[in-house]
Amino acid sequence: MQSDRPETLEGDSKDLFSKFDETIELRRNLLSSGVQDPFSLVMEKVLSPTRAICNGRDTILLGTYNYMGMTFDPDVLEAGKQALDDFGSGTTGSRVLNGTFQGHKECEEALREFYDMEHAMVFSTGYLANLGIISTIAGKGDYIILDIDSHASIWDGCAMGNAEVVPFKHNDVEAMEKRLKRIPEGAGKLVILEGVYSMLGDVAPLKEMVRIAKENGAMVLVDEAHSMGFIGENGRGVCEEAGVIDDCDFIIGTFSKSVGTVGGFCVSNHPKFDIMRLVCRPYVFTASLPPSVVATAATSIRKLMDASEKRAHLWENSKRLHSGLTEMGFKLGTDKPESAIIAVIMPDLEKGAAMWSALLEEGLYVNLARPPATPANMTLLRCSLCAEHSGEEVETILQMFENAGKAVGII
Amino acid sequence: MDRAEIDTRIRSIIEPFNKKDVAITDSTTFAGDLEFDSLTVMDFVAAIEDEFDIIISMNQQAEIETYGQLVDAVAKMTEA
Secondary structure, eight states, X not given: OOTTOOOOOOXXXXXXXXXXXXXXXXXXXXXXXXXXXXXXXXXXXXXXXXXXXXXXXXXXEOBSOOTTOGGGXXXXXXXXHHHHHHHOSOOOSBTTTTOOXXXXXXXXXXXXXXXXXXXXXXXXSHHHHHHXXXXXXXXXXXXXXEETTOOHHHHHHHHHSOSEEEEEOTTOHHHHHHHHHHSOTTOOEEEEEESEETTTTEEOOHHHXXXXXXXXXXXXXXXXXXXXXXXXXXXXOHHHHTXXXXXXXXXEEESSSTTOSOOEEEEEOOTTGGGXXXXXXXXXXXXXXXXXXXHHHHHHHHHHTTOHHHHHHHHHHHHHHHHHHHHHTOOBSSSSOOSSEEEEEESSHHHHHHHHHHHHHHTEEOEEEOTTSXXXXXXXXXXXXXXXXXXXXXXXXXXXXXXXXXXXXXX | OOHHHHHHHHHHHXXXXXXXXOXXXXXXXXXXXXXXXXXXXXHHHHHHHHHHTOOOOXXXXXXXXXXXXXXXXXXXXXXX
């Protein structure tokens, strides 16, 4: 299995669930080793963007993608409460019928300002934004050229549409260019890239890739889910940092990371973009976000426009965690910190699960990422830092890693 | 380029991927006989694409299960 690409499952028996036997067995083996199930953790109480009670214990959160720590921002919370009072708990409808409230329009307005783009379209999740835009714009006879390590929502968007799908080796500029040049003349082309790849936390060489894509007549879609609010002068993402944002036809993002709530979006300067509201099925055939969610999102997005101090502190945190873990002898996903994701590479799933468990005992939550969601079948402990982690907390985190790493025998 | 020449070239590309030295015939399957996982498939497809300067999209890959089908598909693509 490679990355988040959908797996083809096969089974011969009449029980449709027999195709999952291998996964059931894997899970059984893992749990029989005595570790806590890494995929059924419950947060009993959430104290702040960086703290929660798990198993009755005060735990530092280092795996939540809550990069900018907006989930408990007083202005954000106030906006949500006000919207609940003024507009009720839900819209009970599609954006194109009864589900567009004033808050949805204000949220889209905030996005247009944030990205300085003409159009913004809010989806109910980031997954639906990728699914909807990709499957709708790339049709029969068109070609999608995409990085092999693309997120599941991108692969599923490809699978849902009818375009020819051509993957290239992760972050390989030359492999991308070769494939672009081989596409039959006259065919529509969509290049799909991510700013930050969430598994290893590495950044795409967008400067070269976007230039080459445009030179070859392709439209470019960049998923900036893991960079919004943090990377680039205005927090617009890696494409801003690389100076190519004006050449990106579509930027996809999410509210479930830096923005601190849930929802997804696409911003674009394409003159016909608004027609998407009528033809994009994952936009039309689902209920819109609740009023409180779009109100918190809009408030948070506006605050992120002016968050350069928080951005600077988040970089400090990322650099410190990266250098600290490197000094201890952990193997990391990138040689240098490229984003707020620091991926610690584990020798295997067993050791990874043991380490995850040991860290939780210490009072630290990180993500355990395992195949098939990871590139090259790696087991990763994925850490995502928050601008609200104090410098002291980062030192505590490092100490926890040292204790757990020694206990499990990884360092 | 005729089918025999394509066959010869693909055979030499497949060699480093054929870790168990499976005897290759037209009916040899990639997933079953050669036990290619998706990582191997990606590298192998990229090597074929570069050798013949073609694209084998994932949609096309889904139709190719055996060695013979691959040779036929490449022959058809290089014909044009």
